[in-house]
Amino acid sequence: MLLGQLSERVGSSIPFACQDWASTKAAYRFLSNKRVSEEKILAGHFTCTRERFKATSDTTVLVLHDTTEFIYRREESAAIGIVSKLPTRYGSRPRYHTTCGVLMHSSLVVTEHGLPLGLTAIKFWTRDKFHGANALKRRINPTRVPIEQKESYRWLENLRQSTALLQHPERIVHIGDRESDIYELFCIAQEMGTRFLLRTCVDRLAGEGGQTVSDAMEAAPIKGLHRIKVRNRKGETSEAVLELRYRRIRLHPPIGKRKLYPDLDVTVLHATESHPPKDRDRIDWKLITNLPVHSRKDAVEKLRWYAMRWKIETFHKILKSGFKAEEVRLRAAERLVNLIAILCILSWRIFWMTMMNRTTTTAQPDTVFTTTELYLLDQLVRDKPGKSPSESTLTLYMTKLAQLGGYLARAKDPPPGNTVIWRGLSRLTDIQLGFLLRTQLVGN
Structure with a gap:
């Protein structure tokens, strides 16, 4: 019931979504119930993700991993936890501002064409005490700390959980940014028979141990060029020419962990612009x-x-901008985590609807919309004269939905994005409510 209420009013507060005190109180009790957890809330969604994955036959899928922060303005941070301490200048002496919030590490499955199939793993945590990485390095070598004692252990947990959930490790490619450059993660992926494609930030020992990866790649010849379109900060498009270098390299574990982990044979791929x-x-x-x-x-x-x-950055944007997860007024981290878990399901659905419109041309409208919603969209946004029934595709009705959210649908406009989709969906829900009330009062 709570999932339905929040989906009908995208970005609304709990009282506005629930509409009355009894439903609002029930929602607060649900979120604060000790028997409720994010694992139980998301368990059904994870199962459905696996079924959608199986329906993609034998194609490769990408599991995207990333971490995001949910920042909340609270006078007391004890009930939520600390995300960071930011330096601020007060006169001549620096002071530190404590930022409270919740961190989330999520794993999202997408096809090679970008269609999100669902989430496979999510980890939430907060910090009782915040220790900056630079301060930690002054006291201890981070490479000597067991991975289980680090926050980065969540990368390993999500990789394990995602691979076990989907049950076909040979079809999975795990994708991560610089934060995922963890030697233990390479080893676990190798043990589980799955694959990874990560961006590196550590210049590790390679070859016979007398050189690093960067030394080996400097000697690698250019194997080809690749031209891509990129945009600058002003939104202007230009062409970039990338030089491609790739090489098979034997990688060595960190010096302090050589007895724990084996050497690995990996491929290093560099794509760089020769001229800034x-x-x-x-x-x-x-x-x-x-x-x-x-x-x-x-x-x-x-x-x-x-x-x-x-x-996955787009998924986080829908969660924060569309469903306004950072504007929630709940006071305890446990309640916030339960609510964010619910909003994750709704955010995925918005993202899935948007990408279904872009990645498939054969899907039927009833894949996404109910019969009532299709009827209302036809009444609210009229078709062009002479349209045949065969043209009633999912794309047509997604465009109508987006038009309710402010999409202009001009000839050269790109396909509608997530913002107009969630606006249109919220408006369609209100219109459908009025239509149903009118039907009950007046009759068909």
């Missing part, structure tokens, strides 16, 4: 993978897969 552009940052992608790369075509495919990582 004037109006934007230089593209410099340094990727590591256990996938084979034998040609320029293979290298371009891996770059395209890594570019899909931005999809």
Whole structure:
């Protein structure tokens, strides 16, 4: 019931979504119930994700991993936890502002075409005490700390959970940014028989141990060029020419962990611009993978897969901007986590609807909409004269829904995005409520 109430009023507060005190109180009791947890809330969604994955037959899927923060303004941070301490200047002496909130590490499955199939793992946590990475390095070498005692252990947990849930490790490619450059993660992926494609930030020992990865890649020849379209901060589009280098390299574990982990054979792929552009940052992608790369075509495919990582950023944007997860007034971390877990399901649905419109041309409208919703969309947004019944596709009705949210549907406009979809869905819900009330009062 709570899921339905929040989905009908995207971005609304709990009292506005529930509409009356009894339903609002029931929602608060549900979120604060000790028998309720994010694992139980998301268990059904995870199962459905596995079924959607099985329906994709034998194609490769990408599991995108990333961490995001939910920041809340509270006078007391004890009930929620600490995210960071930011330095602020007060006169001549620096002071530190404590930011409270919740951190979330999520894993999202998408197809090679970008269609999100669902979430496979989510980890929430807060910090009772915050220790900056630089302060930690002054006291102890971070590479000597067991991975189980670090926050980065969540990367390993999500990889294990995602791979076990989907049950076909050979079809999975795990994608992560620089934060995922963890040697233990490479080893676990190798043990589970799954694959990874990650961006590196550590210059590890390679070869016979007398050189690093960067030394080995400097000697690697350019294997090809790849042209892409990029935008600068002003939104202007230009062409970038990337030089592709790739090489199979034997990787060594950190010195303090050589007795615990074996050497690994991996492929290192570098895609860089030879000349820095004037109006934007230089593209410099340094990727590591256990996938084979034998040609320029293979290298371009891996770059395209890594570019899909931005999809999880879009998912987080829907969660924060669409459903306004950071504007919730709940006071305890446990309640916030339960609510965010519910909003994750709704955010995925909005994202799935948007990408269904972009990735498939054969889906029927009833895949997404009910019969009543289809009827209302036909009444609210009229078809062009002469339209045949065969043209009643999902794309047509998604465009009508987006028009309710402010989409202009001009000839050269790109497909509707998430923002107009969630606006249109919220408006359609209100219209449907009025239509049903009118039917009950007046009759068909």
